[in-house]
Amino acid sequence: MRAAVIEATNQLLQDQGLTGLTVSEVARRAQVNETSIYRRWGTRENLIIDALLADAAEQLPVPDSGTLRGDLIAYSTALARYLTSPAGNALDRALASAGDDPATQRLRDQYWDARYAQSGQIATRAIERGELPDTTDPRFVLEMLVAPLHFRIVLTREPLEPDMPARIVDALLHGLVTAVDPRNRDG
Amino acid sequence: MRAAVIEATNQLLQDQGLTGLTVSEVARRAQVNETSIYRRWGTRENLIIDALLADAAEQLPVPDSGTLRGDLIAYSTALARYLTSPAGNALDRALASAGDDPATQRLRDQYWDARYAQSGQIATRAIERGELPDTTDPRFVLEMLVAPLHFRIVLTREPLEPDMPARIVDALLHGLVTAVDPRNRDG
Structure with a gap:
């Protein structure tokens, strides 16, 4: 689940920018439950940081x-x-x-x-x-x-x-x- | 006239950003004719560059x-x-x-x-x-x-x-x- 959510988040960050990104749209794209994302990451902010860092660490x-x-x-x-x-x-x-x-x-x-x-x-x-x-x-x-x-x-x-x-x-x-x-x- | 137009342009750049600025709004704020601005600066771009450089040169x-x-x-x-x-x-x-x-x-x-x-x-x-x-x-x-x-x-x-x-x-x-x-x- 983590990989799909992180990938969807980075994709949305590129498409819509930092302020435009919503957790519900990430959930839709990653085909997971919105509540599962909140259960794992707690907040929208934690999710975004995790996604940005995952991308930077890889690149x-x-x-x-x-x-x-x-x-x-x-x-x-x-x-x-x-x-x-x-x-x-x-x-x-x-x-x-x-x-x-x-x-x-x-x-x-x-x-x-x-x-x-x-x-x-x-x-x-x-x-x-x-x-x-x-x-x-x-x-x-x-x-x-x-x-x-x-x-x-x-x-x-x-x-x-x-x-x-x-x-x-x-x-x-x-x-x-x-x-x-x-x-x-x-x- | 130049000083009033430059000042209005810099004010609008701060308020609305580079892409939001229009010559007609500059003319309205500086209380000059829009055609006078085009006669003097030629294009919107020249006006913006002149205003940005005037501000930078001063500061x-x-x-x-x-x-x-x-x-x-x-x-x-x-x-x-x-x-x-x-x-x-x-x-x-x-x-x-x-x-x-x-x-x-x-x-x-x-x-x-x-x-x-x-x-x-x-x-x-x-x-x-x-x-x-x-x-x-x-x-x-x-x-x-x-x-x-x-x-x-x-x-x-x-x-x-x-x-x-x-x-x-x-x-x-x-x-x-x-x-x-x-x-x-x-x-």
């Missing part, structure tokens, strides 16, 4: 390549692919268009907290390996990584070039002032 | 403090203030919610091109002063700077902390791997 596994740079590039490349797919694109726009009422904001907070908890492991492992200072805030690292991709998808709607993940990662890791090969700096 | 003057770090912090601090004001917040959400039809996308492209042309001067001057490698893409620098602010405003809706501009700028300039004071690194 965005947390890489573990052994290096920070490798993990950041793998993660942002997968994110770029997800955000340019119809499903990922629709979910991002649904989150951007939804209102500020307390229930929606609680859902939004829970969604991003869970996403950062997953993806933040990339930074946490890098700190443990000594690749990042132990004062680093994992959430900030991931925020700086993903923000330019979401910014293009939602606001400027510019295409995400294939080299964009690597450009972002190299700027973030080593800084813009050292972006050039040191051997060429005085050349 | 977001390009700083010239003499250092790249000073300029980036001044600009992102002003942007954070603008995006958390009712006007800036509404404009960002209107841009995020508007569709992908060719006319809207042309408007969006022109708006961001003009914004980057203005703010990109910060990076261009830094290249001239030798603070950035001459291979630096000014638009990329500004995109990395502003994306985390817009990302919070439109997607996560997290508050922008007062120290967020400086955190972003220092990470961007020197990189996350050197974010800690070198004297403490082996301590």
Whole structure:
């Protein structure tokens, strides 16, 4: 039952956005009883969070390549692919268009907290390996990584070039002032 | 006449969003003839771009403090203030919610091109002063700077902390791997 309900929910989120989705319509599409959904998930909000996270977890596994740079590039490349797919694109726009009422904001907070908890492991492992200072805030690292991709998808709607993940990662890791090969700096 | 029309347009953009705005409603609010607006601006799109840019130029003057770090912090601090004001917040959400039809996308492209042309001067001057490698893409620098602010405003809706501009700028300039004071690194 869970898989069918989650799939129906993600389908409806893409079609109708965050605020338009109703549990009765999910029940109809998944061919289950509405009361069964409430029994399992409790609230509409819990169902939506579970569906959004299931989709993100499937599309965005947390890489573990052994290096920070490798993990950041793998993660942002997968994110770029997800955000340019119809499903990922629709979910991002649904989150951007939804209102500020307390229930929606609680859902939004829970969604991003869970996403950062997953993806933040990339930074946490890098700190443990000594690749990042132990004062680093994992959430900030991931925020700086993903923000330019979401910014293009939602606001400027510019295409995400294939080299964009690597450009972002190299700027973030080593800084813009050292972006050039040191051997060429005085050349 | 221009000031009244621009003000009415920005007011309507905040109230009704990008797609809801009509020239006849602008004319009514500004108490001018609809034909006068078309004579001056040609199209609805040109009027909207002019209004959005007038607002951004007023709220977001390009700083010239003499250092790249000073300029980036001044600009992102002003942007954070603008995006958390009712006007800036509404404009960002209107841009995020508007569709992908060719006319809207042309408007969006022109708006961001003009914004980057203005703010990109910060990076261009830094290249001239030798603070950035001459291979630096000014638009990329500004995109990395502003994306985390817009990302919070439109997607996560997290508050922008007062120290967020400086955190972003220092990470961007020197990189996350050197974010800690070198004297403490082996301590």
